[in-house]
Amino acid sequence: MQDSPAQEKVLSSSALRWAWILVVACGLLLGYYLLQSYGLPRHRQYQLDFGKALWIEPAEDRAPVAYFRKEVYLSALPSQAWIKVAASDNFGLMVNGHTIANRSSVKTLEAGIYDIKRALKMGTNVVAVSIARTSYPGPAQLLLRGEIIQGQDKSIQLLSDESWRVSNRTGIIAGLQEWNSKRVQDETWPRARRSPLNDQNPAISWVDTNPLLLEQPRVGYWIMADNAASEAVFSTTITADKARQETWIQVASSADLNLAINGHIITLASSASRGSKKLPHLPSNDETSPEVDKPGRAAKVQTEPAKAKGAPFQSVDLSAYDVSYWIKRGHNAIVATVRTERIPASLFVDGFILKGDEFKRFSTSAAWQVGDQPTLEQGVARQQAVQIGPDGIAPWGYLPQDKARPLDHSGFASLFQSWAMIGLTLGFIVALWLIVSAIVSRWLGEPLANSMARDALLHGPILAGLLLMLLPNYDPRFPSEWSFQPKFVVGAFAALILIRLFHLLVDTWTPAGRRARLERIKTGTQWEARRAQAHDLISQRLRLPELFEIPFRRLLPSLILILIMFLGLGLRYHALGYVSFDHDEMGQISKSKGIFSLGFPYTLAAGQVRWTTTYEAVPYPLALSGFLFGYSEWSMRLPSCLMGTLCIGVIGLMGRRLFDWRIGLFAAFVYACLPLNIRWAQNAFYLSQCQLMAMLTYWLFYEAIQTRPFRRKFLTAAAVAFSLSYLSWEGTGFLLPALFIGLLVVRWGQWWWLKDFHLYRCLFFVGALVVAQYCSRMLAGSPYLQVGSGLSNLTGPSLFFLKPGYQPMFYVDKLLLSENHVFFTLMILVGLPFCWRHSGFRYVVVLLATLVILHTNFLAALSPRYCYYFQPLVIMGGVAATFMLYDRVLALARSAGDSSVARFAAHATGLIFLLLLFVQSNESLLKEYQLSSTGDSPQMMSRLNTYRYDYRGAAEFVKAHARPGDVILPGIPHVFDYYAGFPGNYFLNTLFTSKVPYNQLLDEPRFVDKFGSLPVIRNISEFKEVVNRSGRTWVIFAPYASFEGLNSAAVLDYIHEHARAEFESYRAKVYLIQGAQPPVTVADAHTAE
Secondary structure: OOOOHHHHHHHHHHHHHHHHHHHHHHHHHHHHHHHHHHHOOOOOOEOOOOOOOOOEEOOOOOOOEEEEEEEEEEOOOEEEEEEEEEEEEEEEEEEOOEEEEEEEEEEEEEEEEEEOHHHOOOEEEEEEEEEEOOEOOOOOOEEEEEEEEEOOOEEEEEEOOOOOEEEOOHHHOOOOOOOOOOOOOHHHOOEOEEOHHHHOOOOOOOEOOOOHHHHOOOOOEEEEOOOOOOEEEEEEEEEEOOOOOOEEEEEEEOOEEEEEEOOEEEEOOOOOOOOOOOOOOOOOOOOOOOOEEEOOEEOOOOOOOOOOOOOOOOOOOEEEEEOHHHOOOEEEEEEEEEEOOOOOOEEEEEEEEEEOOEEEEEEOOOOOEEOOOOOOOOOOOOOEOEEEEEOOOOOOOOOOEEEEOOOOOOOHHHHHHHHHHHHHHHHHHHHHHHHHHHHHHHHHOOOHHHHHHHHHHOHHHHHHHHHHHOHHHHOOOOOOOOOOOHHHHHHHHHHHHHHHHHHHHOOOOOHHHHHHHHHHHHHHOOHHHHHHHHHHHHHHHOOOOHHHHOOHHHHHHHHHHHHHHHHHHHHHHOOOOOOOOOHHHHHHHHHHOOHHHHOOOEEEEOOEEEEOOOOOOOHHHHHHHHHHHOOOHHHHHHHHHHHHHHHHHHHHHHHHHHOOHHHHHHHHHHHHHOHHHHHHOOOOOOHHHHHHHHHHHHHHHHHHOOOOOOOHHHHHHHHHHHHHHHHHOHHHHHHHHHHHHHHHHHOOOOOHHHHOHHHHHHHHHHHHHHHHHHHHHHHHOOOOOEEOOOHHHOOOOOOHHHOOOOOOOHHHHHHHOOOOOHHHHHHHHHHHHHHOOOHHHHHHHHHHHHHHHHHHHHOOOOOHHHHHHHHHHHHHHHHHHHHHHHHHHHHHHHHOOOOHHHHHHHHHHHHHHHHHHHHHOOOOOOOOOOOOOOOOOOOOOOOOOEOOOOHHHHHHHHHHHOOOOOEEEOOOHHHHHHHHOOOOOOEEOOOOOOOEEEEOOOOOOEEEOOOOOOEEEOOHHHHHHHHHHOOOEEEEEOOHHHHHHHOOHHHHHHHHHHOEEEEEEOOEEEEEEOOOOOOOOHHHHHHHO
């Protein structure tokens, strides 16, 4: 049956619209690449060369925290000193107790280069590096190289090797000395050992500063005008071999400075001088709070001698700038204006131009001119600058060097240039498309519309490929502008031209020829005969049921989904019990034990049974697993692992029912490999169970509303699934309004369902459940027997958007634009105008948008885990939009003559987009740690192999080293009790920032902690009393943030002054306040008994 002329005209119009979309999108993206590569200043990054330095680590097998130190003796103050550092996850660099740098990036070998000359002094100096690793397995690892130059020729090399000292705890030091103090004897510290990383050549993060700025000695002179004026203009010229040749300049001035390169302002006044004029501050009687010296410890205010007011000379820094963008071929003018008040205007400049592997230096000297015309002719009188002296002269001394400073390129001219470049590129691409289409149409004798559509399809692979090439920019192992290299831009334009040679294959590469080749392959491989033999083997000889005679085409999707589920199970089961229980997991595990005695989960509060009032359905699977396999990390996380695996199947089937098998299978595959979903499936808290029940609710409710009247069985099943979801976490109550909005958009303009009695019956059932759960929480609470606040105070929705803590972008940043979800969100936005007519797409997008809005505006608590139960909707919506756009491109290929060339281009475009979604969603190929809207700041559980809190290590250490009579103050009592086998003695909470109940049934009624009913220490006086009564006191900082948030600065200061850190691990420390007791451990006491 042939299409009518009217149908052909409509089809041609739709095809041309999509052709224009592909060409315009490709042109805009090519224009963006061209702008970033040629039109804007490049953000240069560099790999550090560590030379002969070695990766080193502590000698202990398990040492995620390490403190490295090295003593260096100097006979004179250095004229130059720099250090390069690379470390696992994070590092803190200190010299003689002064903090030089702190860097952090989870699961990255973080690196940096720093100037340390101002922190060094004559005599013994200590270079120290602290590392607190977050990822596992492996210890804290360090790579360091440095150089210290004394005078003109004496150089001291710093290389990390086995001579460095390292400890996995600071408690190795006796007394009150800091671990990085020079008074600490190096002989008491163990030596470092070589790390296996030396044989692996791992990728290290890039740095923004050219290392040559710090590695090369200063060669310039301070200069001033011959009349010592307080305002002077200095100028000179430098010669470049080509435009935008890499050029770096370092400048320092005695006061305010304006620096210009070829007339372009580089620095504004005050940007290169620390002692420049500033606006006066209004007087204030408020005291300034002391700075934080270390986590949880307020630095003591040190009394310094008052500086003389009006001192003429101020300290200055040597600031570095990359001025390559403004360099032209030939002579380039450098003009610097210095303005002071009472002292001569002085300037110091040191820079270089890179020429291949070599560089040419330039610096201030007597050859500089005074005035803004450095290129005056010989006959004109010129005023020369006067040299004051080299770097290091009084009053400035050796100048400390800053890292490279960013330059501001905003402005109307830059904006106009950017849009002009993108617009011209777009115009060129469109013009080339029209010209080539006209030539091909005339040459092949086909309609122009067919040629335009087919040529537009050839832009698709280029568009998708350019988007895919953006991903390495967000991987810390690549420079941030890796994609914007001229060779890639030239290659993209060349590919766009050469791909048009496929037009030559239109007549030869046809569908009929493809089918003939396929038949020849089948004949050569005897496909039909082998297929008949397999059928005979299954049905006649093996006599298997008819299930095995289902056509393979129908059976294949189910088999693939099963394989994906096994893949997801393997990823989730791996290292299931490696990480210690966290406090949230232990809370549910403790409550699950009550099921065996009373039949429901509960805890004991003030000697009374208090049934659980939240996560009511979570302890039951834990109790079943504990009954079958015993209580361990593996057995308690097994239910979450299995539920996370089942959720893969639910997503696959839901995608099949809402869309088709392709969308369901690919969404399930992405979900199976997504780090966030793998990590939460390895955690015994409520999230995996809640997500599984929520996904069943979405799916079953959609199935129920597909027919008229609603299907009662599905509606009932959806009500049951919602009930289980709500009892897993009551925040899923927002599902009810979301499902209502979803019903409206699926049944838009239809109101017959308002008469469906079974719908009201199900609504009454879930409504009664919600009210009952709310009443249960209110009845179980004891408002007059506790102080403090917690999440349990949130009894329901509220007008959070009216509160001061309202953050409208929180879930946009934490969910929609987090590092593994960005392109799914973008595909949903792109697909909205094209896919909205599809009821399944409308349903998914409306559910997602409604839940994001409700959680943002009506839940007065913010946490990334609260949006986890609807996180799969982001995946399904993005995958559905991609496949539906893929189908639109295939439809364009069919309208363009249905040639194999057009089909190839359409399939290539769609497959590259699917590859893009998969690659950015997990860590298998690229680590997109910087892709989120908030940069490299990962949310909880978003990356694989990251350790939360090592409660187990801390508790086992205390158990092995505690003596009879010792007092133990655990950070989380019920977790300590589980791992140590005995409870602590007191709970330290002097700020009452969490809920603290009052137990009136004790012999001495007092406040107790909500986890283990330990007596609460309420202030510094009670804490000192407990310490003084005991022989030794163990204080467990686990986790850091929780312990420090619960206690006052006075308590924290007392601990840091009188205690030693005996154990340190992932976000956990064990402090010991030493007393005089015989060295008998608890284990020895039990043995004696």
